[in-house]
Amino acid sequence: MAIVFQKPKSLADVPLHYCPGCTHGIVHRLVAQAIDELGIEGRTIGIAPVGCAVMAYDYFNCDMIEASHGRAPAVATGVKRSMPENIVFTYQGDGDLASIGMCETIGAAARGENITIIFINNAIYGMTGGQMAPTSLPGQITQTSPYGRDVETQGYPVKVCELLSTLDAPYYIERVAVNNVKNVNAAGKSIKRAFQNQVDKKGFSLIEVISACPTNWGMTPQKALKWIETDMIPYYPLGVYRDKGAEGGKKNG
Amino acid sequence: MSEKVLMKGNEAIAEAAIRSGCRHYLGYPITPQTEIAAYMAKRMPKIGGTFIQAESEIAAINMVYGVASTGRRAMTSSSSPGISLKCEGISYLAGADLPALIVNIQRGGPGLGGIQPSQSDYFLCTRGPGHGDFRLIVLAPSSVQEMADLTSLAFDLAFKYRMPAMLLADGTMGQMMEPVRLKEEKKIAAAAPWAATGTKCERPHNVINSLYLDPQLLEKRNIERFERYAKVEKKETRWEEFMTEDAEYVIVSYGITARISRNAIMKARKAGIKVGMIRPITLWPFPSAPIRRLADQAKAFLSVEINMGQMIEDVRLAVEGKAPVELCFRAGGMIPSPDEVFKAVKKLARRK
Numbered sequence: 001m002a003i004v005f006q007k008p009k010s011l012a013d014v015p016l017h018y019c020p021g022c023t024h025g026i027v028h029r030l031v032a033q034a035i036d037e038l039g040i041e042g043r044t045i046g047i048a049p050v051g052c053a054v055m056a057y058d059y060f061n062c063d064m065i066e067a068s069h070g071r072a073p074a075v076a077t078g079v080k081r082s083m084p085e086n087i088v089f090t091y092q093g094d095g096d097l098a099s100i101g102m103c104e105t106i107g108a109a110a111r112g113e114n115i116t117i118i119f120i121n122n123a124i125y126g127m128t129g130g131q132m133a134p135t136s137l138p139g140q141i142t143q144t145s146p147y148g149r150d151v152e153t154q155g156y157p158v159k160v161c162e163l164l165s166t167l168d169a170p171y172y173i174e175r176v177a178v179n180n181v182k183n184v185n186a187a188g189k190s191i192k193r194a195f196q197n198q199v200d201k202k203g204f205s206l207i208e209v210i211s212a213c214p215t216n217w218g219m220t221p222q223k224a225l226k227w228i229e230t231d232m233i234p235y236y237p238l239g240v241y242r243d244k245g246a247e248g249g250k251k252n253g
Numbered sequence: 254m255s256e257k258v259l260m261k262g263n264e265a266i267a268e269a270a271i272r273s274g275c276r277h278y279l280g281y282p283i284t285p286q287t288e289i290a291a292y293m294a295k296r297m298p299k300i301g302g303t304f305i306q307a308e309s310e311i312a313a314i315n316m317v318y319g320v321a322s323t324g325r326r327a328m329t330s331s332s333s334p335g336i337s338l339k340c341e342g343i344s345y346l347a348g349a350d351l352p353a354l355i356v357n358i359q360r361g362g363p364g365l366g367g368i369q370p371s372q373s374d375y376f377l378c379t380r381g382p383g384h385g386d387f388r389l390i391v392l393a394p395s396s397v398q399e400m401a402d403l404t405s406l407a408f409d410l411a412f413k414y415r416m417p418a419m420l421l422a423d424g425t426m427g428q429m430m431e432p433v434r435l436k437e438e439k440k441i442a443a444a445a446p447w448a449a450t451g452t453k454c455e456r457p458h459n460v461i462n463s464l465y466l467d468p469q470l471l472e473k474r475n476i477e478r479f480e481r482y483a484k485v486e487k488k489e490t491r492w493e494e495f496m497t498e499d500a501e502y503v504i505v506s507y508g509i510t511a512r513i514s515r516n517a518i519m520k521a522r523k524a525g526i527k528v529g530m531i532r533p534i535t536l537w538p539f540p541s542a543p544i545r546r547l548a549d550q551a552k553a554f555l556s557v558e559i560n561m562g563q564m565i566e567d568v569r570l571a572v573e574g575k576a577p578v579e580l581c582f583r584a585g586g587m588i589p590s591p592d593e594v595f596k597a598v599k600k601l602a603r604r605k
Binding site: 041042043044045047054055057058060061062063064065066067068071074075076077078079080081082083086103104106107110111 | 277279303305307308309311312313315316317318319320321322323325327341342345349449450451452453454455458459460461462463464
């Protein structure tokens with residue numbers, strides 16, 4: 001019998017700890033698929049964040065490093081400079097990358113480190129139980145914005161792709177989503193591209209993945225996917241924000 | 254053996270690190286240690302190494318963590334306020350059992366403090382700088398020659414015991430020029446089997462990590478680590494004794510103040526006071542045993558430090574109450590003159 005679908009080789013055969021309806025599992029699979037398709041598992045080194053994906057080091061079969069909160073891009077910089085022939089990626093959430101680790105994110109992007117960053121934006125702190133994230137939407141109710149995020153006192157969300165695309169160095173920046181089959185397939189292609197860029201020594205690539213957190217959003221998984229469509233994507237438009245490989249380095253939003 | 258060259262302490266550290274096989278320097282500017290970064294910025298690109306001026310001290314220590322994860326020799330250097338920022342990263346290095354070198358050319362504190370020399374990070378550095386149960390090998394040079402030699406030793410010990418090591422000096426030591434004989438370049442050992450270097454699809458993946466959600470397992474890891482620390486204490490404690498054979502009074506001092514104390518001892522000896530010195534070379538592990546031994550013969554001890562009195566606590570612990578321990582100090586970037594130390598020795602000798 002022909003095998004038409006199977007687990008990527010570089011994804012470990014272990015139960016994931018993620019909540020029902022969480023899209024981390026989908027993104028893990030897309031990352032592993034990209035690693036498999038490019039045949040780079042043996043030379044890939046992944047950096048796990050602090051946050052829901054903290055135990056990602058158990059989920060990928062490549063060598064893995066656990067970073068402190070927000071510092072994955074700095075750790076990745078050290079790894080890549082030490083092992084330039086290896087493929088180095090970080091997998092980070094919004095609190096990790098866009099709040100506590102913003103300095104390291106911008107530093108690595110501004111240097112144009114030849115690394116791949118997978119950035120999960122689900123607009124909330126998941127691991128600690130649903131606090132306001134730098135990417136929580138205006139009016140969004142969380143444990144630490146119980147009356148809804150008040151932009152007067154709590155400010156506006158950070159748009160990472162828009163912010164980083166003001167820098168000269170990054171090679172590729174794109175925002176994707178994993179709320180439906182079409183978007184998941186597109187996200188897979190983008191993630192693969194972000195790894196391909198590194199293989200080709202092109203420089204810094206970041207893929208922001210709009211993801212669902214039904215548990216902390218207080219929604220059913222179906223409703224969470226819908227909320228991505230109705231609330232998150234309008235605020236965080238999908239698209240390529242930087243592509244130095246395309247003619248004229250086209251930007252859009 | 255190479256010939257002697259005249260070098261600044263900070264430059265000697267940098268050159269010795271390179272000759273010890275370090276090819277990755279990650280730092281952030283801060284006075285009074287900037288010569289190390291400047292030296293590395295010049296040399297590293299010429300020898301296929303990495304120099305990064307990081308976006309922060311925090312980023313720098315995490316870049317060190319990244320290089321160390323691949324089993325290679327990496328270092329950062331800073332001064333007191335910057336070391337505070339690196340503490341998180343040092344704790345993670347210790348928790349993941351990663352070897353690395355951190356240089357601290359201390360200045361006066363707390364807060365922004367000043368830029369003059371100090372030893373006021375003694376508590377911070379010898380107690381494991383950062384959260385959690387851990388230790389750091391802390392080496393305290395007292396000459397430019399030792400700045401070079403102990404840099405090399407720090408790397409060797411860090412890799413031997415898989416733990417971070419610190420070279421703890423002060424602004425005077427960093428800026429001072431002396432003749433120094435540098436060792437020949439050392440060959441870099443092949444990557445360690447535990448390192449994250451890519452599986453080549455030939456072995457199970459290596460994970461560099463300090464997270465253990467199972468408390469029993471975390472306790473076990475802590476106990477294992479402390480068994481390793483016990484070996485370090487047993488085998489790697491280093492100190493120098495000066496005129497202690499017949500000493501009735503014993504100075505304990507390291508780094509720049511040990512040099513000042515040496516002058517004071519010569520003066521005191523001429524005045525007929527039998528005083529000697531124990532100079533700790535490792536501050537952790539602390540040379541408690543020789544101090545305890547001298548506590549049986551000495552009438553009193555004097556801890557000479559440029560802080561408000563920090564190492565004195567370790568001296569008192571070592572002496573075990575067998576003799577009084579007094580403090581001779583200056584702080585905030587001030588340094589005692591040999592005369593000030595001599596006066597303190599005289600006062601010590603007068604006590605009944």
